[in-house]
Amino acid sequence: MTQELRPTPSLDAPDTVRLSLQDWLTESVYPNRKLIIPAIVIPENTGMSNITLLFDCVLDDQETMPMVARLQAQGDKLAFPEYNLPMQYAAMEALGKISGLQLPQLVAQEPSGEILGTPFYIMQRCDGRIPPDMPPYHMDGWLLDASPADRKALWNSAISMIATLHAQDPTAAPLAGFVQQYNFPKSLDEQLRYWEHYMAWGLEGAHNEACEQALAWLRQHQPEEQCLRLCWGDSRMANVIFDPTKNEIAALLDWEMLCMGDPLQDIAWWIFMDEVFSHGIGIPRLEGFPDIDTSTQLWSTLSGHKYDKLHYYRVYAGMRISLILARMSLATDGSMVEDSFASQYTLKVMSEKN
Structure with a gap:
């Protein structure tokens, strides 16, 4: 699989998205905390299914929480005919209750699309290493x-x-x-x-x-x-x-x-x-x-x-x-x-x- 086969969905106005996420998290998840998102990063080669954003939430100028946001991509050449991010979120929520299964720690979801123009959910970022698929892990990584x-x-x-x-x-x-x-x-x-x-x-x-x-x-x-x-x-x-x-x-x-x-x-x-x-x-x-x-x-x-x-x-x-x-x-x-x-x-x- 080559990089050209896996175009990363684009994100319009990333700084506007950053500020919108910052405001939404402050209001919905951390209402009594000072919250700042200094920057967001879109990792390369994240596929055609969703937009992945990496960012840190800095709380009260002292506590840093690494997070991941998954945004539903929009376009006419996506990998699947339809997406259901609330279903994915609910699945991880249920699976996370099973002893012996390791799922990302969920933070919150916004299924309406009103905040960013598309549904999204947020997870805590896990420390660890992921085997690459481009190039395949048998070749590189x-x-x-x-x-x-x-x-x-x-x-x-x-x-x-x-x-x-x-x-x-x-x-x-x-x-x-x-x-x-x-x-x-x-x-x-x-x-x-x-x-x-x-x-x-x-x-x-x-x-x-x-x-x-x-x-x-x-x-x-x-x-x-x-x-x-x-x-x-x-x-x-x-x-x-x-x-x-x-x-x-x-x-x-x-x-x-x-x-x-x-x-x-x-x-x-x-x-x-x-x-x-x-x-x-x-x-x-x-x-x-x-x-x-x-x-x-x-x-x-x-x-x-x-x-x-x-x-x-x-x-x-x-x-x-x-x-x-x-x-x-x-x-x-x-x-x-x-x-x-x-x-x-x-x-x-x-x-x-x-």
């Missing part, structure tokens, strides 16, 4: 300097936390209220319908033969879910903040693709995203990261779920990331709309024996 043992520990800590998520009953507290209140895909059939619509919307009349073949194959071989669980959706290394002092997780990020489905799909996405940005682009995986069998067996042991449909859900992962890359490519040069390394790798996985 701090994981190159990590030992094989540390890479294994980091990987397994993430698998363990994903298993903790998948052990939760979505019909019980604290997830039941969230699941009942919000509208999002809640079965494999609903997910496939979403991606059929996504392909028609996202490609804007173009055709990606590999994605069309994969989607037809997924319909033809559609299995019954072993159970329904709340799934992270975008479960990958680049959405994990790792504690800088130990091989543990500080926070799981980015819940915009959450859904209900067979929990195996999260592990399949994790695996496919790792392999497509290594083997799929012709580079070796870093030593120490566990292989597919070891990863799925660990997840199965910890979560209690089976992984006999892993092949199906790897193809499902490939179809989704191929369509997302095609959509993102429309915002730049269009070179990956009809074909890409991801769609070709998806066909390769689809051709493997189940």
